[in-house]
Structure formats: structure tokens, C-alpha cells
Amino acid sequence: MPYPKKNLNANETIALDMHPHWWYFAEPAGSLFGSVVLGIILLTQTESGSDTRKYLGMAVVALMVATALWLVGRYLKWITTNFVITSQRLIFRNGVIAKSGVEIPLERINNVNFSQGVFERMLGAGDLLIESGGQDGQSRFTDVRRPDKVQNLVHAQIDAIHSRRTGAPAAASSGTTDVTEQLERLEGLLDRGTITLEEFETQKRRLLEG
Numbered sequence: 001m002p003y004p005k006k007n008l009n010a011n012e013t014i015a016l017d018m019h020p021h022w023w024y025f026a027e028p029a030g031s032l033f034g035s036v037v038l039g040i041i042l043l044t045q046t047e048s049g050s051d052t053r054k055y056l057g058m059a060v061v062a063l064m065v066a067t068a069l070w071l072v073g074r075y076l077k078w079i080t081t082n083f084v085i086t087s088q089r090l091i092f093r094n095g096v097i098a099k100s101g102v103e104i105p106l107e108r109i110n111n112v113n114f115s116q117g118v119f120e121r122m123l124g125a126g127d128l129l130i131e132s133g134g135q136d137g138q139s140r141f142t143d144v145r146r147p148d149k150v151q152n153l154v155h156a157q158i159d160a161i162h163s164r165r166t167g168a169p170a171a172a173s174s175g176t177t178d179v180t181e182q183l184e185r186l187e188g189l190l191d192r193g194t195i196t197l198e199e200f201e202t203q204k205r206r207l208l209e210g
Helices: 022-045 051-079 118-123 147-166 176-192 197-209
Strands: 014-018 082-086 089-094 100-105 109-115 125-132 138-145
Touching: 014 147, 022 051, 082 147, 109 147, 118 125, 125 147, 138 147, 176 197
Parallel strands: none
Antiparallel strands: 014 082, 082 089, 089 100, 109 125, 125 138
């Protein structure tokens, strides 16, 4: 289920809209598989027609139904979970009936970190930690597909916002305070590796000479 475009701001475009990695289903799918295997083992080890076999069969069926419902519930949650990067914001929303979400303006993002274990790296999954100037400070997102690529995309979108602003004719002549803010943003982009030192010096010279 894609993120509703009606929720976008004016002139806002979607750069990325994705659901969690398929590893999100590992626990319920593994439990369902395990219950089936356990049922086969138990039923083959008990005497046919005995009360023990009957009760074991009922317990196994109940366990398989419970794990199957868990898997269905996880799927419903998966299709209603969206991790979205737009030209203005980072948006995370989930929930089948009760909805919850996080929205972080790209301009407020200070740092983007990702973590992957060896197995997660093989699968192309991982966690993303967003540090921002908002009230929450840090937001962690799990089971993200290719978190290293997502990290690069966030930086690219931040850079695009900065480029649009510094490229405007009025950007360099809007006062000392604005120039200072733009320089601070440039330094942040340089620290994150979004721009090179040469690009930093070029943008800095353009601001100071404007």
C-alpha cells in the first residue's frame, strides 16, 4: 500500500516509499514452520488412536492456528507500514486500525547512522538511527531495506534543499544571519560527507561574495 499522495505538501515529491524488509516476517514465519515440524514429530511418535495422540493433535492444531494468525497480523502491519523520504520530510507511519507515525523535516536532521550485523548485511537489511533537532532527538527504524543506500538518499535530499536555497538570487543577500545559517549548514554537509571540501569552498565563496 503506497503512501497517500494527498498527505503531501504543495510542491513536495516522493523520493522513496518502501515497506520493511521481508526479514520482518522471520519470527512469525519461523514459529509457524516450527509448529508444523513439532506437530509432525509428536504425532509420529505417539500411538495411533490413543488419547495422547488426540490431545497432542488438538494442541498442535491450536499452536499452528495461533502462529498463522500471528503471521497474518504481521503481514497486515507490513502493508500498512511506510518509510517515506520526500523532498521535504522523512515520514514513518504504521498501524492497521490505530495509526502512529513520525515526521522529521529534512532540514532538522543532524546525523544519519545505520547498523548491520553480518547476517543482516547478507540479507540487505539493517537499522537506521536518525538524529534530529526535534523534541525526540533520536528515532530508530528497524528492518530497513539497504540502510546504507537510504542514508545516502537522505543526505542527497538534504543537499538538494540546500542547493535550491543557496542557488536562489536572494539567498546571499538576505542578511548576515541568513549567511551564517547557510555556512553552518554547509559545514554540516561537509562533516557528513555529503559534499566535498572543494564544493564546500565554492559554496562558501559564493555566499560571502554575494
